[in-house]
Amino acid sequence: MDVNLVLRSTRVITPEGTRPASIAVSGGTIAAVLPYDAEVPAGARLEDVGDDAVLPGLVDTHVHVNDPGRTEWEGFWTATRAAAAGGITTLLDMPLNSLPPTTTVENLRVKQEVARSKAHIDVGFWGGALPDNVKDLRPLHDAGVFGFKCFLSPSGVEEFPELDQEQLATSLAEISGFDGLMIVHAEDPHHLAAAPQRSGGAYADFLASRPRDAENTAIENLINQARRLDARVHVLHLSSSDALPALAAAKAEGVKITVESCPHFLTLTAEEIPDGATEFKCCPPIREASNQDALWQGLADGTIDCIVSDHSPSTADLKTPDFASAWGGISSLQLGLPAIWTEARRRGHTLEDVVRWMSEGPARLAGLTRKGAIEAGRDADFAVLAPDATFTVDPAELQHRNRITAYAGRTLSGVVTSTWLRGERIADRGTLAEPSGRLLERNN
Numbered sequence: 001m002d003v004n005l006v007l008r009s010t011r012v013i014t015p016e017g018t019r020p021a022s023i024a025v026s027g028g029t030i031a032a033v034l035p036y037d038a039e040v041p042a043g044a045r046l047e048d049v050g051d052d053a054v055l056p057g058l059v060d061t062h063v064h065v066n067d068p069g070r071t072e073w074e075g076f077w078t079a080t081r082a083a084a085a086g087g088i089t090t091l092l093d094m095p096l097n098s099l100p101p102t103t104t105v106e107n108l109r110v111k112q113e114v115a116r117s118k119a120h121i122d123v124g125f126w127g128g129a130l131p132d133n134v135k136d137l138r139p140l141h142d143a144g145v146f147g148f149k150c151f152l153s154p155s156g157v158e159e160f161p162e163l164d165q166e167q168l169a170t171s172l173a174e175i176s177g178f179d180g181l182m183i184v185h186a187e188d189p190h191h192l193a194a195a196p197q198r199s200g201g202a203y204a205d206f207l208a209s210r211p212r213d214a215e216n217t218a219i220e221n222l223i224n225q226a227r228r229l230d231a232r233v234h235v236l237h238l239s240s241s242d243a244l245p246a247l248a249a250a251k252a253e254g255v256k257i258t259v260e261s262c263p264h265f266l267t268l269t270a271e272e273i274p275d276g277a278t279e280f281k282c283c284p285p286i287r288e289a290s291n292q293d294a295l296w297q298g299l300a301d302g303t304i305d306c307i308v309s310d311h312s313p314s315t316a317d318l319k320t321p322d323f324a325s326a327w328g329g330i331s332s333l334q335l336g337l338p339a340i341w342t343e344a345r346r347r348g349h350t351l352e353d354v355v356r357w358m359s360e361g362p363a364r365l366a367g368l369t370r371k372g373a374i375e376a377g378r379d380a381d382f383a384v385l386a387p388d389a390t391f392t393v394d395p396a397e398l399q400h401r402n403r404i405t406a407y408a409g410r411t412l413s414g415v416v417t418s419t420w421l422r423g424e425r426i427a428d429r430g431t432l433a434e435p436s437g438r439l440l441e442r443n444n
């Protein structure tokens with residue numbers, strides 16, 4: 001095997017732990033993880049990153065790229081540059097907010113065509129499950145989508161209606177028939193409708209309009225459906241920690257359910273959100289500090305499998321100071337790793353934990369067997385991180401299209417010094433290479 005690159009560091013994070021190592025790369029694949037002082041093969045280039053940590057490139061399975069159709073909100077060019085700058089080497093695009101949504105094979109092809117020349121990192125696609133597209137699910141699965149997203153309450157865009165419980169059962173039965181995966185925005189519409197709906201700039205009013213009970217009930221219903229149909233399901237963006245005991249019990253019982261949470265739920269709290277600051281608005285919402293503590297416990301005990309961004313930007317004009325009408329969505333592609341590392345470290349977690357939650361876990365969720373770990377046979381995708389370096393978030397340095405962020409002005413630990421995709425450096429501090437990402441399809 002011709003080794004063309006050796007990446008050397010005193011801190012390489014492998015599935016067996018962190019150690020000094022030299023990673024030998026051949027043709028974009030990790031050929032071997034060698035001892036630190038291994039001889040560099042003739043013809044190979046040595047890149048020594050010193051004491052910077054080498055992580056497997058992050059896998060972000062929850063990104064709204066909105067391209068084509070709402071490209072003033074985001075796009076494949078800008079989103080994948082932001083991702084690359086943030087140490088992410090693979091993203092999966094959500095099926096909604098683009099026009100068309102990814103709900104038929106024809107629409108999938110449109111999106112793939114748009115993404116192809118713009119992808120700075122590897123990109124795959126989720127399909128969408130709507131009330132009227134059950135017949136499209138199998139063809140989408142065969143065309144390589146990684147699974148199907150559905151909503152149980154209104155999605156915010158009219159072309160992507162939610163499923164009621166009966167429609168959920170029908171779609172789940174269809175999807176489990178080919179062992180597919182359903183990923184679910186779990187908020188119960190009846191609990192949302194019953195909650196007080198007050199417009200205005202007060203965050204407390206917005207929080208009251210999206211109660212924990214809405215999440216808890218939707219998740220309990222989902223667990224029941226998954227159990228009854230023996231279906232594989234995944235809970236998107238868990239915010240309510242009250243649902244953790246039911247999720248842990250379902251997992252212990254063998255229900256095929258996985259769970260993600262997001263950097264904003266794990267690093268920001270309701271108590272600190274200024275009134276009118278709708279860059280903090282998302283659904284479900286950021287909750288109280290005590291809720292956040294419980295989410296970290298859920299990560300520590302394995303109830304929560306992964307942390308992904310739910311990067312969902314919009315133009316500035318849609319982020320009005322009224323929480324009721326402002327677009328909901330937080331942009332954090334470029335900042336998720338340092339945001340999580342800053343908080344994880346404060347709570348006594350290690351970079352190995354972060355890798356488990358942000359690389360390995362999402363890769364496993366998506367069935368991406370070549371991603372998510374530094375070991376022979378996987379893609380040579382790396383995030384190189386200076387874990388002790390700090391920076392203050394300046395929106396002007398963000399690569400995503402609309403430089404709005406809930407993290408502005410925060411000082412974070414962990415600077416991504418370079419990002420590597422299949423053995424090529426695609427980001428070097430703020431400098432991005434030309435697009436070299438590939439379009440991914442589900443492996444099996």
Ligand SMILES: [Zn+2]
Nearest residue numbers: 062094310312
């Ligand atoms: Zn989302």
